[in-house]
Amino acid sequence: MKNHSVSIRSLLGPVLALLMLAFVFNACNNDDGPEAVPVDKTRLKARLDSANATYTAAQEGVTVGSYEAGSKATFKTAIDAATTVYNNANATQTEVNNAWVNLGQAVTTFQSKQVQEIAPQNLVLYLKMDGNANDASGRGFNGTLRTGNTKWGGGTVTPTKDRYGRDAQAYFFDKGAHIEIPYNPVLNPAKELTISLWARPTQVRPSNYMVSLGRWYGYKLQLQEANKAFMTVRTGPERFIDKDNESPTLDLNKWYHIAVSYKSGEMVFYINGTPVKTWTDVTGDLFPVRSTTNLAIGQDLPNGAYTLTDAKDADGIQNFVDWGGFFTGDMDEVRIYNVVLSGTQVRSIYNAEKP
Numbered sequence: 001m002k003n004h005s006v007s008i009r010s011l012l013g014p015v016l017a018l019l020m021l022a023f024v025f026n027a028c029n030n031d032d033g034p035e036a037v038p039v040d041k042t043r044l045k046a047r048l049d050s051a052n053a054t055y056t057a058a059q060e061g062v063t064v065g066s067y068e069a070g071s072k073a074t075f076k077t078a079i080d081a082a083t084t085v086y087n088n089a090n091a092t093q094t095e096v097n098n099a100w101v102n103l104g105q106a107v108t109t110f111q112s113k114q115v116q117e118i119a120p121q122n123l124v125l126y127l128k129m130d131g132n133a134n135d136a137s138g139r140g141f142n143g144t145l146r147t148g149n150t151k152w153g154g155g156t157v158t159p160t161k162d163r164y165g166r167d168a169q170a171y172f173f174d175k176g177a178h179i180e181i182p183y184n185p186v187l188n189p190a191k192e193l194t195i196s197l198w199a200r201p202t203q204v205r206p207s208n209y210m211v212s213l214g215r216w217y218g219y220k221l222q223l224q225e226a227n228k229a230f231m232t233v234r235t236g237p238e239r240f241i242d243k244d245n246e247s248p249t250l251d252l253n254k255w256y257h258i259a260v261s262y263k264s265g266e267m268v269f270y271i272n273g274t275p276v277k278t279w280t281d282v283t284g285d286l287f288p289v290r291s292t293t294n295l296a297i298g299q300d301l302p303n304g305a306y307t308l309t310d311a312k313d314a315d316g317i318q319n320f321v322d323w324g325g326f327f328t329g330d331m332d333e334v335r336i337y338n339v340v341l342s343g344t345q346v347r348s349i350y351n352a353e354k355p
Helices: 002-030 042-057 071-087 093-111 343-353
Strands: 123-127 144-146 158-160 170-173 178-181 193-201 208-213 219-223 229-236 239-244 256-263 266-271 274-279 295-297 329-337
Touching: 042 071, 042 093, 071 093, 193 208, 193 219, 193 343, 208 329, 219 256, 229 256, 229 266, 239 266, 239 274, 256 343, 266 343, 274 343
Parallel strands: none
Antiparallel strands: 123 329, 144 178, 158 170, 170 329, 178 295, 193 256, 193 329, 208 219, 208 295, 219 229, 229 239, 256 266, 266 274
16 A cells, blocks of 8 residues: 555646646647737727718808918828728727828818908008009008109009909009109008019019009018019118018019018018028018108009108218119009918919919
8 A cells, every 4th residue: 555655646746737738738829928918990080070060061262261272182192191001900000190180281271271361450552553643442542643852763653454354454664654642550550561462563673663662761562673572671770671582583473472570580571372481580660661661562652752852860870862762563452460460371372363
């Protein structure tokens, strides 16, 4: 009996060892690393639902609240790309996250294409030039057609075709012909300014003045000898900021929408609704001009402001006629705002009025 008992114990040892090895081996075979975490598409789904709703409700056009032509197609491409990732059962979490980010950027871009309203109180002058020089801003700053200074040849403002080819819906300026608008402090904003107009230059030369309030003693928008838009603002008794659009050079006999905005720290030039140059090395609020300074469209100063010498007057102003200039070409839809318009707002004007 004793010998039999020893025999069983001697057999159990190897059997238990084999069982232990089998357990360890099986455990090793089942250890394939950490358990896979399910891909979370909740955020992407929510953003897709919102984007699709925005896309469905959006209408393209030029009225406030509508979207620029062609913007929906671009937005739909982004939505489709995100949808493809969402529907892919094998998509990784990284791919889903990237799709969520990319769709968010597409939503932001699409929203920037929406036509924005410009508050009526921010428009301080609007000359439609549809056969007269009346102000359509509602402020009553009507202008008067003036013959140019004899220094420039005494030109007259002449009705001409606008950018759509319609007769007498724009004005041709040459030889100093200009529109004079009596001074009002509203036309001399204290901090921010945007000028927007349509122009068709027909001659290249320095001092091709389009809009001027006291020329460099206030603010002026002109074309310079390289036929680029050129803006000057005065920000102090002896501080003047002169900048141009840098690129492109404008062609002759071609209509352009030109806009420029200024506030301390930024001057932005737009050509045909596109920002072409932003200057940030500009500082200071707009300096006020004296109350006898009338606004001129097409000449640097009204005729009565010129002097025949370069002597400074009591206010330190030099209005020497030989330093002046005038615009040669067609102009239309001249607007002045007392705020900096956003890029979307400038683009909205262009899209609404482009031929």
